[in-house]
Amino acid sequence: MLAYALRRIVIFVPTLFIALTLIFVLTRLLPGSPVATLLGGQSVNAAKIEEVSRQLGYDRPILVQYVEWLPRILSGSLGQSLFFTKPVAEVLLQRLPVTLSLTVLALLVTIAIGIPLGIWSAVRRGSLLDYSANVLSSLGMALPPFWLGFVLILVVAVALKWLPSSGYRPIEIGIWPWLSRMILPTIALSLSQIGLIVRMTRSTMLEVLETEYVGMARAKGMPERIVIIRHALRNAMVQIITAIGLLYALGLGGSVIIEQVFALPGLGELITTAAIRRDYATLEGGIFYLTLTALLVNLVVDLAYAYFNPRVRLA
Amino acid sequence: MISDASAVLTASPVLDVRDLTIAFRHRAGPVQVVRGVDLSVGHGEIVGLVGESGSGKSIFARAILGTLPRQAEVLEGKIAFSGSDLRRVPPSEVRQLRGDRMALVPQEPMTSLNPALRIGRQLTEVLEVHRPEIGSAARTARAIEMLDLVGVNLPGERLAQYPHQLSGGLRQRVAIAMALICGRVELLIADEPTTALDVTIQAQILDLFVRLQEQQRMSVLLITHDLGVIAQTAQRVAVMYAGELVEVAGVNELFAMPHHPYTRGLLDSLPRGGNAARKSHLPSIEGTVPSPAAPRQGCAFADRCAFRVDICGRRAPMLEATTSGRSVRCHRWQELADRFACRDAVT
Numbered sequence: 001m002l003a004y005a006l007r008r009i010v011i012f013v014p015t016l017f018i019a020l021t022l023i024f025v026l027t028r029l030l031p032g033s034p035v036a037t038l039l040g041g042q043s044v045n046a047a048k049i050e051e052v053s054r055q056l057g058y059d060r061p062i063l064v065q066y067v068e069w070l071p072r073i074l075s076g077s078l079g080q081s082l083f084f085t086k087p088v089a090e091v092l093l094q095r096l097p098v099t100l101s102l103t104v105l106a107l108l109v110t111i112a113i114g115i116p117l118g119i120w121s122a123v124r125r126g127s128l129l130d131y132s133a134n135v136l137s138s139l140g141m142a143l144p145p146f147w148l149g150f151v152l153i154l155v156v157a158v159a160l161k162w163l164p165s166s167g168y169r170p171i172e173i174g175i176w177p178w179l180s181r182m183i184l185p186t187i188a189l190s191l192s193q194i195g196l197i198v199r200m201t202r203s204t205m206l207e208v209l210e211t212e213y214v215g216m217a218r219a220k221g222m223p224e225r226i227v228i229i230r231h232a233l234r235n236a237m238v239q240i241i242t243a244i245g246l247l248y249a250l251g252l253g254g255s256v257i258i259e260q261v262f263a264l265p266g267l268g269e270l271i272t273t274a275a276i277r278r279d280y281a282t283l284e285g286g287i288f289y290l291t292l293t294a295l296l297v298n299l300v301v302d303l304a305y306a307y308f309n310p311r312v313r314l315a
Numbered sequence: 316m317i318s319d320a321s322a323v324l325t326a327s328p329v330l331d332v333r334d335l336t337i338a339f340r341h342r343a344g345p346v347q348v349v350r351g352v353d354l355s356v357g358h359g360e361i362v363g364l365v366g367e368s369g370s371g372k373s374i375f376a377r378a379i380l381g382t383l384p385r386q387a388e389v390l391e392g393k394i395a396f397s398g399s400d401l402r403r404v405p406p407s408e409v410r411q412l413r414g415d416r417m418a419l420v421p422q423e424p425m426t427s428l429n430p431a432l433r434i435g436r437q438l439t440e441v442l443e444v445h446r447p448e449i450g451s452a453a454r455t456a457r458a459i460e461m462l463d464l465v466g467v468n469l470p471g472e473r474l475a476q477y478p479h480q481l482s483g484g485l486r487q488r489v490a491i492a493m494a495l496i497c498g499r500v501e502l503l504i505a506d507e508p509t510t511a512l513d514v515t516i517q518a519q520i521l522d523l524f525v526r527l528q529e530q531q532r533m534s535v536l537l538i539t540h541d542l543g544v545i546a547q548t549a550q551r552v553a554v555m556y557a558g559e560l561v562e563v564a565g566v567n568e569l570f571a572m573p574h575h576p577y578t579r580g581l582l583d584s585l586p587r588g589g590n591a592a593r594k595s596h597l598p599s600i601e602g603t604v605p606s607p608a609a610p611r612q613g614c615a616f617a618d619r620c621a622f623r624v625d626i627c628g629r630r631a632p633m634l635e636a637t638t639s640g641r642s643v644r645c646h647r648w649q650e651l652a653d654r655f656a657c658r659d660a661v662t
């Protein structure tokens with residue numbers, strides 16, 4: 001297990017490097033320049049743009065910029081935002097808890113509801129429950145999260161006045177002020193994820209329940225509860241776990257929109273604004289943070305994968 | 316002549332199946348895969364059930380164990396185990412019999428052990444469920460003892476291993492240990508226990524089977540497509556074709572003088588002189604088992620039978636008892652028996 005964990009961590013390094021390179025290249029590929037946006041209000045002339053570009057170093061060859069940029073971002077100093085009068089790292093650290101709250105809560109809710117529901121539909125296949133779960137998960141996947149967000153705001157926050165409609169309170173202020181503002185966005189974000197994991201769990205469980213070792217567990221007289229949890233689910237988890245890593249990445253994508261809908265000052269909201277303004281430093285830093293969380297979640301997923309799969313663990 | 320097989324039969328068999336019919340549910344209606352099978356296994360007896368794949372023999376075994384797949388159901392018949400009709404016993408009680416008083420040795424040791432659980436866990440959980448009074452240390456000790464009994468080397472270390480770390484032969488030994496671990500098995504059902512193994516391991520496992528059967532005084536239903544396996548182990552043989560028994564006889568009688576043309580075909584395709592390498596060159600019976608869904612008229616074997624006559628296609632033969640205590644399902648068995656007896660006398 002230790003050897004496997006070390007190997008995964010070592011692989012983490014080149015993955016991060018590739019991700020960073022992609023972030024840099026894709027950001028610079030955006031049409032338009034930050035300088036033009038920065039000077040947007042003023043009557044711009046070419047000479048002025050050139051001058052500011054030189055000051056900011058954007059006139060140098062892209063490779064030189066890259067070589068300079070890479071060690072800087074790795075050391076955590078992400079540079080100065082062109083638009084905020086603060087270092088990018090500071091802005092990001094303020095925003096990170098918001099996005100993490102949203103995506104991690106959504107993932108936990110997804111796992112807590114989706115996996116049991118999927119198991120249940122598989123075990124009771126063809127039953128009313130299986131049928132309802134199927135309809136619900138199709139619905140969850142078909143409804144766009146932002147629309148769901150609007151409906152939740154209109155019904156739960158505006159009409160029923162049960163929960164606040166938007167904004168964010170740090171958890172330090174109190175669990176409830178924080179949680180009450182996270183509930184609706186979490187529901188909006190997790191519903192489509194739940195649909196996905198229910199289907200994934202169901203089909204994997206159905207497959208595993210047909211295997212000979214599950215038949216053997218029954219032939220040994222194991223009670224059905226043990227057959228399902230110890231014999232079937234343990235093996236199904238190998239595949240379900242993989243889906244969870246993917247789900248988190250999807251959730252990060254979804255969070256960008258959900259943060260807009262619920263006016264949550266998270267990374268997604270920041271990145272959108274930074275992209276529009278061509279604020280390279282903020283944009284790259286924000287995506288770097290998102291990538292980092294996704295990679296970390298996938299690292300955890302890989303380790304959990306090994307836990308459920310002795311063939312991987314002992315290889 | 317009294318066969319030595321009948322000597323071990325006692326008044327109440329361990330397993331007594333009567334008129335068992337099993338069907339798969341299908342959109343077009345139920346499809347019968349086992350048709351009116353009568354079969355009993357006496358105390359301490361090894362009965363072979365022979366048939367090609369698709370003959371219904373594995374489904375028959377699963378019906379006895381009460382682990383039929385969802386799509387299958389018993390339509391008719393009685394499955395008496397130690398006197399009680401399992402079809403009338405609640406499923407939870409049948410479950411408690413499984414792994415304790417009746418056990419299964421599976422076909423594929425490669426796929427029938429759980430890949431995610433340690434060998435030790437897979438052994439001790441059987442005791443946990445059926446013998447809750449045994450403490451955890453004693454369970455482990457028992458697991459080691461069983462592995463040792465079935466000839467697994469380093470039994471203590473195996474407990475911590477996973478199935479993928481073991482060879483096929485070792486896995487099958489583990490599966491046998493798993494079946495016997497409760498120590499109260501009355502009926503062992505072995506479904507092709509050696510098919511997935513190579514020839515030398517096959518022989519070792521069969522030896523182990525016979526030895527354990529004598530030691531533990533249990534009854535065995537040995538399901539296989541290989542009459543060679545039967546010859547080495549069983550006392551009585553039932554031959555199944557397309558869901559029906561076509562011949563039942565003591566093993567010596569059957570090998571000496573098969574009555575049914577299908578049995579004859581199976582015997583002809585056996586390698587002589589134990590040369591297993593020649594197996595692939597031997598003639599096998601042409602054609603395949605008819606689909607259970609196909610409409611049936613007359614003898615199920617008619618399409619492949621070299622002795623087929625007019626009546627075979629019109630009227631289905633019944634399973635007839637012969638004077639020597641055997642049964643056979645063929646219109647012409649008597650006539651053929653006489654003819655082959657003459658020929659054998661000449662040669």
Ligand code: SF4
Pocket residue numbers: 575576577614615616617618620621622623624627632644645646647648
């Ligand atoms: S009944 Fe006819 S077709 Fe069937 S096995 Fe006998 S001879 Fe062959």
